[in-house]
Amino acid sequence: MKVTHVNTFDITGGASRATYRLHQALCRLGVDSKLVTLDRQSADPTVVQAPSTRAESSLRRAVFEYLQARRTNVSDCIFTVAHPGVDISALPEVADADIVNLHWVGQFLGPQSVGALLDQGKRLVWRLSDQWSFTGGCHYATGCTGYERDCSDCPQLAASERALPKAVFADRRRNYADRSMHIVSPSRWLAGCARRSALYHDKDIRVIPNGIDADSFSRVPGARKMLGLREDSFVLLFVAVQFDRRKGFVEMAESAARCLLDPAMAALAGEGRLELLCIGSERYSPPDSSLPFRFLGATSDNLVLRAAYSAADVFIIPSLEENFPSTVLEAMCCATPVIGFDSGGIPDIIAHGATGLVTPTGDxxxxxxxxxxxxxxxxxxxxxxxxxxxxxxxxxxxxNQTRRYLDLYAEILEQPALATQGARPSARPPAAYAALLSGARPLVREESAQSLAGTLERVFRHRARGEFAPAHGILDDMLARGFEVVEALRTKGGLYAAQGRFDDALACFNMCLAKRPGSPDLLANVSDALRMAGRFDEALAVLDDIERAEPGFSGLALKRARIRAAVVAAG
Structure with missing residues (x-):
């Protein structure tokens, strides 16, 4: 059996981590599983990056920025339209697959991309990470039920853009609403939304909860020392890639403030023994700066994440809208109790009174x-x-999760093969798409082949594919031409570090520092290379130098945590 998963990212964010875990579990069982992604960050050879030109990437960014600038205050969760989408139907990993399993494909596959897969007769499974695949562009509807009809009068976009969600919805309907697909939802809540949707109401919809390997994502001894936390502190943990309003950070902060009205909690805070540990975006400003927040920043480092869950006395998930949060599973793997709102799939995971506490949403x-x-x-x-x-x-x-998916795949393969329909007659793109591109194109950043951004993008593409020789060749050409020498050397140092050539990496960073003495960003690169080389004390000393010179430098706490985690891993 050949299974190809498709997800915009491979390891960044909860939806990607859930996808990657399923892919890895299938590989361990001997299934020929591949993962096709638009933004590859891992070095896993079973992960394949879909081809995309610099111009296409720039246009996708411009479309995203154009839409975000035309949002209402109803929601700040992302709103994406994958136009133009990427056609992956000709990729060998897709063309040869028995099953194509879509996951989170926002800003990657548009309705016509999905239609092209169905035209090939592909047996298609779509694991829902949010509501996006059956809406006109919102990932969470924030109480709107427009997806049950046609997504007209979208409350999340300005009135001038209201035609776009309806056009996207109609495009989805034309490309896949009446065609054979199998829908999987991790949560009962999202399955219910899909069954009520105009696009999926007659589809085969199953509930298969996401899974996790509790042996590999396990509790970390000495986690508080690793993170620089007092052993006698009471630690609350909050984790989110982005602090959207739906993630409930404001509600969590207000609840923490109310806790301080309790004399015992106030005493803990006064003694410096209360910690509100946050992992994720550092762009968010706490509504009450007097609360003892400690922001570690965003990370996909499993050891640091495990340490954070292990260090916490309680994990808080106050999401106002949520599908099936991987963070809850991760906390439970580390034997940490969870408190969450009664929203989405959260009550599917938390057994109230047994593994944690569930409270009314927003209370x-x-x-x-x-x-x-x-x-x-x-x-x-x-x-x-x-x-x-x-x-x-x-x-x-x-x-359990893998067995359920294998049972589903086997059931689908027993059904008669779908007829290959060939490409559908080309339809004129909706006028709303043309208006979207017309508005977005002026936002496209001019990036010639010789521009810094354009050149480094080529380097990073080679690095993502493990192609270090051509990546170094591009940088060597930059150095020979005297083009952006510091950035070329800095990027070359990063390549050397990824290759395990740490002395060469440090030499590059030191040459950069000779041109930009005391640069905290470059010193942070030096610290990272020292950590990767196992020179932990030196790495910490460099971070101390940065903090003395620039106390507010972002990410120092996380970098220290990663060094301590590396010390633990090294034994």
Whole structure:
């Protein structure tokens, strides 16, 4: 059986991590599984980057920026239209696949991209990460039910753009609404939304919860020391790639502020023994700067993430809209109890009163009381954590998820093969698409083949494919021409570090520092290379130098955590 998964990213973000875990689990069972992605960050040879030109990438960015500038205040969650989408139907990994399993493909596959796969007669499974595949562009509808009809009068876009979601929805309907597809939702909530949608109401819709390997994503001994946290602190953890309003950061912060009205919690805070640890975007400003937040920044480093979950007394997930958050599974794998709102798929995972507490969505007082309840009862926290770990092993294991997908794939393969229809007659693109591109094109950044951004993009593409020789060749040409020498040397140092040539990497960074003495960004590169080389004390010392020179430099806490994590991993 040949299975090809398709996801915009391979390891960045919760949806990508869930996709990659399923792909890895299938590979471990001997399935010929591949992952096609638009933005490859891993070095996994089973991950394939779809071809995309510099001009196409620039236009995608411009379309995204154009739409974000025309959003209403109804939602700040992303709104994406994959036009022009990428046609992956001719890729060997796709053409040869028995099953094509789509996942999160925003800004990657448009309706016509999906239609092209169906034209080939591909057996198509689509695992839903959010509502995007059956809406006119929103990833979360924020209470709107327009997707049950035709997505006209979209409340998330300005009135001048209201024709676009309806046109996207109609394009989806034309390309795949009446064709054979199998829809998988990790949560009961999202499955219910899909069944009510105008596009999927007559489709085969299954619920298969995401899984996780509790043995590989496990508790880390000495996690607090690794993260620089006091052993006697009470630590709350919040994790989100982006702090959209739907993620509930504001509600979490307000609940924390209410907790400080409790004398015991106020005493902890006064003694420096209360920590609100946050992993994700550092762009967000806490509504109350007096709260003891510690922002580590964004990371996809599994060891750092495991350390954060292990260090926490309680993991908080106050999302107002959510599908099936991988973060809850990750916390439970580390035997950490979870408190969350009763939204989306959160109550599918948390067994209220056994593995954590579920409170009414948006009720900040109830969330505060739940935090106080567990803060006062360490024994209950420990019991909930152990029960949560047992629940992951019994109900949300990687093995369970993989078996369910293999059963689904086998069932689909037993059905008669779909007829290859060939390309459908070309239809005139909706006028709203033309208007979108017309508005976005002025935002395209001019990047000639000789521009810095354009040149480095070519380097990074080679690096993503593990092609170091041509990547170095491009940089050597830049150096020979005297073009952006510092950036060329800096990028070359990054390539050397990725190759394990740490002395060469450090030599490049030091040459950069000779031209830009004391640059904190370059010193951070030096620290990273020292960490990768196993020279941990030197790496920490460089970070100390940066902090003395520029105390507000972003990401220092995360870099220190990664060094401590590397120390633990090195034994």
């Amino acid at each position: 900040v007082e109830a969330l505060a009381q739940a935090i106080l309840t567990l803060q006062r009862d360490p024994a209950r926290r420990r019991a909930m954590g152990e029960t949560g770990l047992a629940r992951v092993r019994s109900e949300f294991s990687s093995e």
